Amino acid sequence: MTTLHPKNSMLCPNCRRLISRDERVCPYCGTSRPGSWWKNNRFTGGFTDEQRIISLITYANIGMYILSLLLNPRNAGLAVNPFDFLSPSNKSLLILGSTGTVAIGQLHRWWTLVAANYLHGSLLHIVFNLIALRQIAPLVINEYGSYRMFIIYTLGGAAGFFLSYLAGIHFTIGASAAVCSLIGAMLYYGKSRGGTYGRNIYSQIGAWAVSIFVFGLMVPGINNWGHGGGMAAGALLAFVLGYQEKKRENISHKYLAIGCAALTAVILAWAALNGILFLLLA
Secondary structure, three states: OOOOOHHHEEEOOOOOOEEEOOOOEOOOOOOEOOOOHHHOOHHHHHHHOHHHHHHHHHHHHHHHHHHHHHHOEEEOOOOOOHHHOOEEOHHHHHHHOOEOHHHHHHOOOOOHHHHHHHOOOOHHHHHHHHHHHHHHHHHHHHHHOHHHHHHHHHHHHHHHHHHHHHOOOOOEOOOHHHHHHHHHHHHHHHHHHOHHHHHHHHHHHHHHHHHHHHHHHHOOOOOHHHHHHHHHHHHHHHHHHOOOOOOOOOHHHHHHHHHHHHHHHHHHHHHHHHHHHHHHHO
16 A cells, blocks of 8 residues: 655645645546646646635625726715615726627627626625625535636626627626526536435525526616526536536646636736726826
8 A cells, every 4th residue: 555745745636636746647537747837836726725716706806896996986975875885987897898788889899798797886786796606606616616616607607798798788797697607507406416405406596596586677777688698608507517426527627717717817907907097097
C-alpha cells in the first residue's frame, strides 16, 4: 500500500481524489498531468471552493452597482418608492451594459447580454438578487459542481436576456435571469432524479419559480421574459451538461467554466473602463 506524503499529495483538479503530485495520469479519472501548474493555478482553483466562487460573483455584482451609483445616482436619498432607493440613472446603466432592444438593436452591443447580469437598479434590487443567489447557488454546486454551476449561471443569464430582447424589452438589467437559470437547473434535477429527495427538491424550487412569476406580474417593470428564458435555458443546460449522479464533472466542464469566467471578466472590465472614462471626461 502506497502512502502519500502530505507535501507531495494533492487533489486531482478533475475528480478531486487524493493523488501524488508526480502522477503522469490520475489513476482514478485518467486526467493527464494533474499536477501541472495550468490546472492548479489560483484562477482555476477558485472554482473548487464553493464559497469563493459565490463570493466572486457577489463582489462583481456589488462592484458594478457601486460604480453605477458613482457615475450618476438617480435617487441617492430617501425615495417615496423603496424600490427606487439608491438607484443609478438609466444613463449610467446604459454605459455599463444594460441590455435590450436599445443596447442590442440600436447600438449592436451584444456583450451586454453578459454585463446586464451584473447591474442593478436599486439597493433592494441587488439585495434581493444576491440573497436568492446565495441560497440557490450552493444547492446547484452540490448537485452539479462549481464548474457547471458557473456555466449555467453565465450562459443561462445571457440566454434569458436574449429571449427578452426578442420579446421586445427595451431596457433590462439584473442578476435575476442568471439566478432563474440556476432555478431551472434544479427543477430539471428534481424532475430527472425523482424519488423522495428529487420530488422534494422539485416541489421546493417549484414554489420559488411560481412566486417569482407572481411577483413579476404584481410589480411593474419586472422582466418576466428574462426570468422565464433563464429558467428554460438553465433546464436545457442542465440536461446537456448532466448532474453529479449521472455524470461527474470533468475537464471539459472546467475549461468551459474558465472560458465563461474569462469572457465575463473581459466584458466587465470593458464596461468598467467605459464608466471610468465617462467619469473622467464628464
